[in-house]
Every structure is written in structure tokens, then in C-alpha cells.
Amino acid sequence: MTQQMLDERYGRRRSTGRRVIGWTIIGAVAVGLIGWVGWGTVARSIDEIDDDLTAFEVVDAHTVSVTFQITSPPGRGVTCVLEAQDEEHGIVGWRVVEYPAVDTHARAFSEEIPTVALATNGLVNSCWVT
Template identity: 45%
Template sequence: MGRRAASDEEREDGASVAAPPGSPASEAVVADSPALAERYGRTKARRAGGRLLAWIAGGAVALVLVVWVVWAGLDGTNATIATQDTAHEVLDDHSVRVEFDVTVPTGSTAGCVVQALNDGFAVVGWKIVELPASDSPTRSFTEIVRTSELASTGLISSCWLT
């Protein structure tokens, strides 16, 4: 074992006599034993490797977080469009009036799909509407959609910036 505790005694032939088990001197010998440290993976090289791996993993997480923040929040091109169906009225077997509000960034033009659905939720009529630019972000519109059969509802399907 190479190391001796301070309280070890030497015999006449030069061999050491270990302290009794459970004494502080014997615990120091066991805790400082390089063979035990190597056996249980507590070597300095192993700890240094673990720390290096932790730093690399932490750096990778930080890099992914920074890239996500730049991609999701700081690019400045995330203009949003909000729509709200406000009313619909079935005029006859071949038309429905749809009223809706659209919020777009001021000065931007947009396009929307207005559609009519029957009782089975099948599309029975649709219309693409071009919305001109305006100084007001939220505006109300009314459109009449022609249908192929009796509609039960009319609504906004989707909108996009043009």
C-alpha cells in the first residue's frame, strides 16, 4: 500500500503494523489508498475528464439557447396577422355573407381566404380577398361568398401578408 499513517508502528524487521480498524489512522490509510481510488473511479484524470465533459455539455446547451433566441426573437421579421369571425348570414341557397375583423401591421397588404361550409363541414364556397394597406391595424370587412349548395356557416380560413 505504500503509505503509512502517522500512528503506524514499525516492528524490528522493518514491517509496519497498521492501526486497529476503526481508528482515525486506519481510515486515513483506506481513504488515501491509490488502489481504492483507481478501483472506484476516483482518480484525478477521471475527475478532470468529468469536468471537461460537463463544460462541453454546458457550452452546447448555451449555444443552442443563443441560436434559438436569435432565430425566434431577434430577427425582426415576425409580423403577425390576427383574424376574428364576427358574424355570418346565409342569404340564400347560393350565397353567404361573412363579416370578420383582421389585424395586420400598419402599411402592410394581406390576402385572406373566406369560405362557406355546409352541415357536413365540407367547403361549398370560397373566395380570396385582397386587403389593402392601411394606417389602422385592425379593420372590419364584409364579403359575400357564392356557394354550390346551401351553406350553414361562413368563416375566415387563413390570412397572409402580401
């Protein structure tokens, strides 16, 4: 028996129109999904901030000085959380600092963090666009 005879016997039809429509729908969904993932990646990187600690100094038992630089989107304000830790990595001081929007991409800062005990280091915990 040939394929045509079997198709006629069991009532099967080969419809190319349905196949074309099916693949068109699958292709449209795939293009939409790729666009959505691409836009999500771009949107996340637009507001991305990079902070780099360049130095810290334990001034005394109640103060730590941190020097750091950030790269942020121009024209957007930035808020950073600075932290001082003791020998056991317990937080002994922290400070939230806000920086106004400027037209430059990279900036450097030096800030002092008040502490409640002797700190052994200072660091930038996180920064975000405000």
C-alpha cells in the same frame, strides 16, 4: 488504502482542466440552444395573424356575407381564405381575398362569398402575411 494510493496503482489521474473544458462546452451548447429556440419563437410571432369572425349572413342560395376582423403586423399585406359551408359542413363556396399593407394593426372587413348551393354558415379559413 486511500484514494490517492488507488489512483497511483491503477494509473488514474484527476484532471481538472478537462472537466472545466467539458463543462464550458456543455454550457456554450446550452446557451446556443436556448438562443436558437428563443429566436424561433420570436420569428414565428412576428408574422402572426389573428382573425375573428364577427358575423355571417346567408344572403340567398348563391351568396354568403362574412364580417370579420384581423390583427396583423403593420406595413404587411394579408391574404385570407373565406369559406361557406352547408349543413353537413361541406364546402359550397370559397374565396381568396388579398388586402394591401397598411400602417394599422387591426382592420375589419365585410366580404361576400359566391356559393354553388345554399350555405348555412360562412367563416374565415385562414389568413397569412404576403
